[in-house]
Amino acid sequence: MNKLKTAVSIGVLSIGALAITAHAETLSPEKVKEKAATCAACHGADGNSGTEAQAMYPRLAGQFHDYLARALHEYKSGERKNAIMAGFASSLSDAEIDALARYFGEMPSKLDDLSRHEQGSD
């Protein structure tokens, strides 16, 4: 009986582990890069919105990925209103939002921690 319980438990755990693995592997690096090409028009290929024409758009490179994901979810739900971003975000799945947020979050950043720039410092 104990053996049966153990076998069932292992079975359930394996299915759970498989489900998690499958979820994490939904987007290949190539696919993420392909998706990110759309963002590059405004946010730059390096994610830094560095040209004069891109100055009105936020830098994404090096931003916290969970903040970027939150922003995309808010655009998707309409909680945060922006005509351009609503169009893009509405077509993204949760997995794509997560992958894109990590992709830009890991890029070399021009953003810095504010703690290094408060009163008494430069």
Add this chain to the structure above:
Amino acid sequence: MTKTLLACALTLVAASSPSLLLAADAPAKGDAKAGKALVYTCGGCHGVPGYMNAYPNYHVPRIAGQNYDYLVAALTEYKSGERAHPTMRAQGESLSDQDIRNIAAYLSSVSK
């Protein structure tokens, strides 16, 4: 007569180039030095390494080094309530348009 012609020519130029008029109306860029004094408040959340927004949980964004125009737009949207976030709305409401430009000037000046 020459003066009248010149005035007419200038009027025509102005009328045909709305961008010139807009450029004249655009507020001057903020003063980074004045902004630095105001940024002290922002540090309470944005200057604490690893600080998280609660419910929902996510890191408060890095704002030092962000683009000037975007920072002005974001703070203005918080101030008007167009962008909803209780803490940032309260901060935005306490700031004048000039304060917002000054803060944006300082924050954008410290990009890496």
